[in-house]
Amino acid sequence: MAGERVAIEAASAGFKATCLSIVPPRxxxxxxxxxxxxxxxxxxxxxxxxxxxxxxxDTVKGSDWGCxxxxxxxxxxxxxxxVREMAFWGIPWNRVVAGRSTYFKGGKKHEKVEPAEKKGLxxxxxxxxxxxxxxxxxxxxxxxxxxxxxxxxVVELGVTVHDRMEVISLVHDGHTCFGAVARCxxxxxxxxxxxxxxxIATGGYGRxxxxxxxxxxxxxxxxxxxxxxEIVPLGNPEAIQFHPTGIVPTNILVTEGCRGDGGTxxxxxxxxxxxxxxxxxxxxxxxxxxSRWMTHHIRRGFGVKSPYGDHLWLDIRHLGxxxxxxxxxxxxxxxNNFLGVDPVTQLIPVRPAQHYTMAxxxxxxxxxxxxxKGLFAAxxxxxxxxxxxxxxxxxxxxxxxxxxxxxxxKIAEFLQGHEIQxxxxxxxxxxxxxxxxxxxxxxxxDGNENVYEVRNAIQEExxxxxxxxxxxxxxxxxxDNLQEIYHRAKKVGLRTSGIGVSPELALALKIKGMVxxxxxxxxxxxxxxxxxxxxxxxxxxxxxxxxxxxRTLATWKQGDDLPTLSYEPVSEVIELPPxxxxxxxxxxxxxxxxxxxx
Amino acid sequence: xxxxxxxxxxxxxxxxxxxxPHTDKFFLEETESMTLFIALTQIREEKDPSLxxxxxxxxxxxxxxxxxxxxxxxxxxxxxxxxxxxxxxxMPLPVxxxxxxxxxxxxTWFRAMNEKVxxxxxxxxxxxxxxxxxxxxxxxxxxxxxxERCVECGCCVASCGTANMRExxxxxVALNRIxxxxxxxxxxxxxxxxxxxxxxxxxxxxxxxxxxxxDVCPKDLPLQDQLGILRRKMGWTAIKGLFRFKQ
Numbered sequence: 001m002a003g004e005r006v007a008i009e010a011a012s013a014g015f016k017a018t019c020l021s022i023v024p025p026r027x028x029x030x031x032x033x034x035x036x037x038x039x040x041x042x043x044x045x046x047x048x049x050x051x052x053x054x055x056x057x058d059t060v061k062g063s064d065w066g067c068x069x070x071x072x073x074x075x076x077x078x079x080x081x082x083v084r085e086m087a088f089w090g091i092p093w094n095r096v097v098a099g100r101s102t103y104f105k106g107g108k109k110h111e112k113v114e115p116a117e118k119k120g121l122x123x124x125x126x127x128x129x130x131x132x133x134x135x136x137x138x139x140x141x142x143x144x145x146x147x148x149x150x151x152x153x154v155v156e157l158g159v160t161v162h163d164r165m166e167v168i169s170l171v172h173d174g175h176t177c178f179g180a181v182a183r184c185x186x187x188x189x190x191x192x193x194x195x196x197x198x199x200i201a202t203g204g205y206g207r208x209x210x211x212x213x214x215x216x217x218x219x220x221x222x223x224x225x226x227x228x229x230e231i232v233p234l235g236n237p238e239a240i241q242f243h244p245t246g247i248v249p250t251n252i253l254v255t256e257g258c259r260g261d262g263g264t265x266x267x268x269x270x271x272x273x274x275x276x277x278x279x280x281x282x283x284x285x286x287x288x289x290x291s292r293w294m295t296h297h298i299r300r301g302f303g304v305k306s307p308y309g310d311h312l313w314l315d316i317r318h319l320g321x322x323x324x325x326x327x328x329x330x331x332x333x334x335x336n337n338f339l340g341v342d343p344v345t346q347l348i349p350v351r352p353a354q355h356y357t358m359a360x361x362x363x364x365x366x367x368x369x370x371x372x373k374g375l376f377a378a379x380x381x382x383x384x385x386x387x388x389x390x391x392x393x394x395x396x397x398x399x400x401x402x403x404x405x406x407x408x409x410k411i412a413e414f415l416q417g418h419e420i421q422x423x424x425x426x427x428x429x430x431x432x433x434x435x436x437x438x439x440x441x442x443x444x445x446d447g448n449e450n451v452y453e454v455r456n457a458i459q460e461e462x463x464x465x466x467x468x469x470x471x472x473x474x475x476x477x478x479x480d481n482l483q484e485i486y487h488r489a490k491k492v493g494l495r496t497s498g499i500g501v502s503p504e505l506a507l508a509l510k511i512k513g514m515v516x517x518x519x520x521x522x523x524x525x526x527x528x529x530x531x532x533x534x535x536x537x538x539x540x541x542x543x544x545x546x547x548x549x550x551r552t553l554a555t556w557k558q559g560d561d562l563p564t565l566s567y568e569p570v571s572e573v574i575e576l577p578p579x580x581x582x583x584x585x586x587x588x589x590x591x592x593x594x595x596x597x598x
Numbered sequence: 599x600x601x602x603x604x605x606x607x608x609x610x611x612x613x614x615x616x617x618x619p620h621t622d623k624f625f626l627e628e629t630e631s632m633t634l635f636i637a638l639t640q641i642r643e644e645k646d647p648s649l650x651x652x653x654x655x656x657x658x659x660x661x662x663x664x665x666x667x668x669x670x671x672x673x674x675x676x677x678x679x680x681x682x683x684x685x686x687x688x689m690p691l692p693v694x695x696x697x698x699x700x701x702x703x704x705x706t707w708f709r710a711m712n713e714k715v716x717x718x719x720x721x722x723x724x725x726x727x728x729x730x731x732x733x734x735x736x737x738x739x740x741x742x743x744x745x746e747r748c749v750e751c752g753c754c755v756a757s758c759g760t761a762n763m764r765e766x767x768x769x770x771v772a773l774n775r776i777x778x779x780x781x782x783x784x785x786x787x788x789x790x791x792x793x794x795x796x797x798x799x800x801x802x803x804x805x806x807x808x809x810x811x812x813d814v815c816p817k818d819l820p821l822q823d824q825l826g827i828l829r830r831k832m833g834w835t836a837i838k839g840l841f842r843f844k845q
Contacts, residue, residue, distance in 0.1 A: 023652075024705030026750055027660040081727045088731070090719040090784060092742035095734050120733030138743050144659065145746055152718040155709065163705035164697075186697050187613055215655045249631065252657040307630070326740060329747075330659065337658055337676045338631070452643040496648040500613030501698055504647035 001030035001143075001397075002379025003201030004150045004159075005404020006367075006411060010197075011157045013412035018193065020165040020182055022202075022217050025151050029203050029215040030400060033143030034255035034330050036125060036135035037401065038394035039079035043121040044096050045114050046103075046133035052076040054131050057576055059392060062129045062286050064533035064543060065578040066236070066358075066388025066551070069571040071365050075386050075395075075402050082401045083122060083136050090149045092138055093122040094327075104262020104319060106282050107272065125327075126260040127393040129286035129583070135394035140255050140330045143397055150401075165191070168509055170198065170225050170375070171430045177375035178422055180225070181430050183509070188500045190434055192427050196420055197411050200226060200369070200377040201404075204357035208518050210459035212354040213246050213253035222381040224513030226361045227520070227563075231371035233553040235362035235383025237517070237563075238524035241391055241534050242291040242468050246353025249308035250338050253355065254331045254348060256393040259283040261327060263316040265294065266347065267302040270313065281583040288390040288534040289584035291352035295468050298351070306349065313347040320344075352468060356380065356396060358387040358534070359521070362553060367407030370553070374420070378407045385551065388570065389533025441508045442498040447491025451508045454492060457485045458518045466522045471538040475526035482522055483561050486515040520554045520563045527565055528552065531586060542587035542595070545578045549591065601628040603679060605641065606687040607649070611698045621687075622646070634667065634674035634688070638700075650699035658816065661749030664691050664756065665700050671753040673816045674700075691756040704752045708771075715772050715795055719784045738781070745778035745824065747817050754811035754821065766800045770811035770821045773802055777824040780831075793835045802828045 004025060007017040019025065042050040055076040060067055087093055098119035102109050105126075127135040138145040154161065164185035171178040171192065179194040205220025206212035226232040244265070245254050259265070265283055267273050277293040278285045285293075294312055297303070303310025316324060316331070321344045324332050328343075335341045335348055361377035362370045363384055369375040378384070379400045386399055440446055465478035489512045498505045530544035531537045551570050554563040578591065588596040603626050610619040624641045635656045642649045651674070654662040658676040665674050666689040668682060679686070694702035711717075754770040761767045776796055779785045796802045805825055812821040 023654050023660075023662060024708065024750075026708070027654045027662045029655065029660075031749075032655045032657060032659050084727065084731045085725050088719075088721075088723075088725045088784070090782065092734075092739040092746060092782075095736040095739050097736045120735055122731055123736070138739070138746075141743065141747060144749070145743065148746065152712065155712045156716075156718040161705075161709065163709075164703075186703060215660065216653050250633075250656075334657060337678075338633070340631075452647070494647070496646075497614070500611050501650055501701070502648065503642060503650060 001028060001147050001150055002400040002404040003199060004154050005401055006199050006201065006378055006408040007159050008150070008153050008157060009405060009408025010412050010415070011159045015412060015415055018160045018162065019154070020167055020180070020193065021161060021163045022166045022185070022221070024163040025154070025161055026147055028147060029218055030147045030397070031144045032215060032253065033397045034140040034253065035127065035257035035260065036137035036142045036394050037083060037146065037397040038127070038130070038134045038392065039083040039136055039398060040076065040132070040134055041080050041083065041122055041124065041136065042132070043118050044123045044133055045112050046126065047124050050132035050134055052080070055079065055134060058130050059386065059395060060576045061581045062390050062392040063388025064390055064581065065545070065549065066239070066532055066570055068365065068385045069575050070573050071384050071386050073575065074365065074406065075399065078402045078406060079398050082398070082405055086146060086149060086401060087122060089153055091145050094137055094139065096121050096123045106275065107262070107264045107318065125257055126284065127256055128259065128284045128290065129281070129392045135260065137257065139326065140257050140328050146397060146401065166221060166506065167225055168434055169430060170229055171427055172229060172372055173423070173426055174231065175373060176420065177372045178420070178426065181434050183506070185501050185506065188502060188505070190431060192431055194422050194427065196415055196418055197374050197376060199407070199411065200361050200375070200381050201379045202381045204380040205517050206354050206357065208458055208462055208514050208521070209354035210463045211246070211251050213243055213251055214354070219510055219514060220517045221510055222377070223361060223517055224510060226369065227513065227516055227556045229372060230555060230557055232369050232375065233362045233371065233555045234359055234520055235385055236389070236524065236552050237359045237520035237554050238528055238535055238552060239358035239389050239533065240354060240521060241287055241356035241358060242352040243287055243355030244290040244294055244352050245314050245350040246355070247334065247339060248306060248311040248349040248351055251353040252334055252338055254314065254334060254350065255328070256287070258314060258316050258328060258331060261316070261323065262319055263314055266313040266315050267297060268304045269302070273297050273302065278583055285583035286390050286392060286581070291468055292536055292584070294352055304349065311349045311351040314350045315347055316343050317345060356391055358389065358391055359383055366410040367403065368410070376407055376411055378403045389535055437509065438498070438505065441492065441494050441505060444493030446493065448493040449488050449491045450495065451492045451504060451511050454485060454489050454511055455507065455514065457488070458482070458515055461485065462518055462521065466525055469536050469538055470525050472526065475522055478522040479519065479526055479562070482515060482519045486512070486519065486561050489515045516556055516563070523563055524552045524554060524565065542589045544589040545591045546589050546593050549578065601684055603628050603637070604685045605637065606685065607700065608689045609699050610696065611648070611650070612696065613698065628679055632679040634677045634679065635663070637679060638674065650697065650701040652701050659749065661751035664704070664751040664753045665689065666691060666756065671756040671814045673751055673753070676816065691752050693755050693761050694752055704750065707752070708750045711768060711772050714768060715775050717775050719779070719782065720787050721784060722786060732784070734783070742778060742781050745774055745781065745819065748774055748819055749817060751816060753814045753816060757810035757814045759806050759808045759810070760804045764804070767804045768796065768801055770825065772796070773805070773828055774819060774821060774824050777828055789831060789835045790839070793832055793839070796828065797832045797836060802832050805829070
């Protein structure tokens with residue numbers, strides 16, 4: 001979705017934009033975002049007094065002070081306009097209904113009164129880690145309506161879309177990006193695209209984990225092609241979010257809106273446990289915190305046993321059939337289809353599952369990638385860095401639209417009067433290299449490792465040792481094992497002819513890159529000797545603002561079997577100095593070296 | 599549990615000059631809560647890595663995995679094997695161009711459809727970032743969302759008698775899209791404008807009323823009602839047009 005938003009901006013400024021999409025654009029993973037998009041419109045009574053300052057503060061606290069504060073400020077300021085613009089383009093946002101109504105919080109019923117003068121304005125629901133009800137929504141299909149409306153705009157403007165086109169490498173000379181080489185997933189043919197500006201908007205890389213809410217296309221192709229340049233770094237590769245409510249066993253997401261609307265988490269005794277750990281925010285602490293307490297509670301023996309391992313329950317029964325059937329429709333469908341559970345009368349089996357990569361192609365606040373001129377990134381694929389070490393629910397859809405708008409404008413400015421010279425030799429070499437790589441895989445020249453077994457090995461390693469809780473010993477083991485897996489990945493050979501689309505070849509072309517990403521995650525995590533947001537080290541419990549108020553940058557030099565790490569300050573501008581989040585209590589080593597809390 | 603499932607899967611790779619259309623048989627042990635996503639993935643990874651099919655979200659949200667399952671179009675990801683007999687026959691969706699095996703090109707078809715029906719808000723206004731959004735009644739927003747839930751999976755098109763006979767029929771998906779915009783006060787098109795798009799036998803008058811579209815829609819969209827409403831509205835528009843012409 002971020003990609004299309006950028007294309008709209010560029011096309012509106014008079015430039016020719018072409019979107020390459022691995023699937024038809026309306027099938028992108030953005031469609032699976034259910035709950036909503038944060039923007040401080042302050043229309044509904046529970047959002048009264050909300051403003052961009054509060055949205056900014058919530059975002060910075062949510063990130064555990066890992067975000068770029070200038071970006072968070074820019075984002076919070078732009079979000080309300082972006083929501084209204086989407087309304088103008090056709091989103092059927094849910095609206096304020098005037099008068100008395102009830103809502104649930106912490107399992108108890110409360111009453112609210114919406115004022116008549118706000119009737120019909122865009123309303124919002126509650127989400128984790130927010131001080132106000134700020135998440136604008138269309139039932140629980142917000143990603144779907146945003147994506148459809150965005151693509152409608154693309155169709156209206158006549159922007160070219162080449163769908164089923166997977167980029168397999170960037171074309172560059174070490175200084176400037178000239179475009180990309182893509183493989184057509186209708187025919188298997190390679191095609192090169194030359195451009196003055198190239199944008200990566202390929203989403204996250206959740207599929208390097210086995211248990212993930214992500215779509216099957218989220219294998220990190222955008223991050224891989226950036227890493228392959230040896231120049232463009234990934235920002236905070238170790239920053240991986242686990243969502244509290246993936247259903248068991250399929251890991252399909254049920255929205256945070258369930259808890260935002262008053263749903264509760266129960267243990268084996270059907271007893272709420274979050275108030276015990278988080279008296280203030282309860283089920284609506286940030287995702288990293290809730291996921292951690294859930295795992296902790298299961299480890300204490302309060303999980304529900306199942307053939308698929310222990311889990312907990314999500315309870316939305318008290319919200320009532322009417323609410324579930326209008327505001328949580330997808331959740332109802334998913335539970336009925338995949339679990340045979342009716343959430344109106346039954347509990348939903350849930351546990352944390354990999355969900356989001358705060359990590360991504362490191363860009364500046366204009367969306368320009370570090371290292372290569374003419375290369376940009378936006379959305380989950382980018383480390384802009386709005387989310388630091390934990391993204392708030394409702395801030396990812398918001399980021400796709402807001403970053404798309406801002407970065408799109410910056411690209412249009414960049415293109416104004418910008419001319420480059422393309423070297424046919426560079427393009428020829430890039431295409432030839434890819435052809436050669438494909439031939440080696442087809443002929444089995446490097447070996448006959450099974451690509452699916454290699455992928456399973458990566459997933460196993462990350463699930464076992466680079467999950468919600470991390471420690472030095474396991475991380476070191478993960479790095480060692482992944483290095484071995486990397487050498488296996490270099491020996492992959494196809495079992496089939498590779499003629500045409502060849503799903504086996506498509507995965508084989510990414511497999512080395514996927515191990516590289518896994519190594520960036522594991523090695524980045526190993527080297528970060530602190531706990532911050534989603535990165536919870538059992539051997540370094542404190543958030544260390546003295547030594548670790550910085551962002552990991554990972555590049556990969558050819559011939560190496562580990563990434564090269566360097567660091568930069570998290571934010572040039574610190575508007576909100578590091579402090580306590582107000583949830584997820586932990587020890588803090590302050591910038592001055594003072595130790596707070598325990 | 600414990601059933602041995604037999605899959606008959608349509609195979610053809612148009613990119614391979616040696617490939618001819620045929621059916622391959624695969625056998626799998628059924629596991630608990632097995633879906634066709636799980637089954638087909640297992641077949642690809644353990645038995646035949648050349649097998650082509652399309653999944654994306656695998657949660658019934660993105661509409662990628664439409665196929666004909668024992669004679670009936672549906673989303674494979676949300677089809678549980680326990681609801682099917684021991685023998686499962688999988689074919690690609692008809693009407694759409696075949697890419698290979700169970701994979702069809704819905705992207706091109708739907709882009710053309712969206713262009714044809716003008717699937718966007720037609721307005722003479724420009725967006726003003728400095729003013730509050732236009733108000734809308736929440737009940738209307740919910741009504742629009744109801745029709746906007748379509749995931750463009752193509753099942754209604756594949757099951758449609760008219761669409762299978764004539765290439766130019768726009769299908770229930772397109773008619774539902776028009777119905778969605780007719781509800782929306784932000785769209786300034788009037789009934790004559792809509793009539794221009796769907797008031798022909800490529801549009802609403804091509805519908806034979808067989809209504810398989812409603813039966814197979816994986817999102818349970820009220821297609822029967824919408825087609826009925828559109829036919830009545832467009833019928834009246836046609837009569838009014840005739841009257842105006844005679845004057």
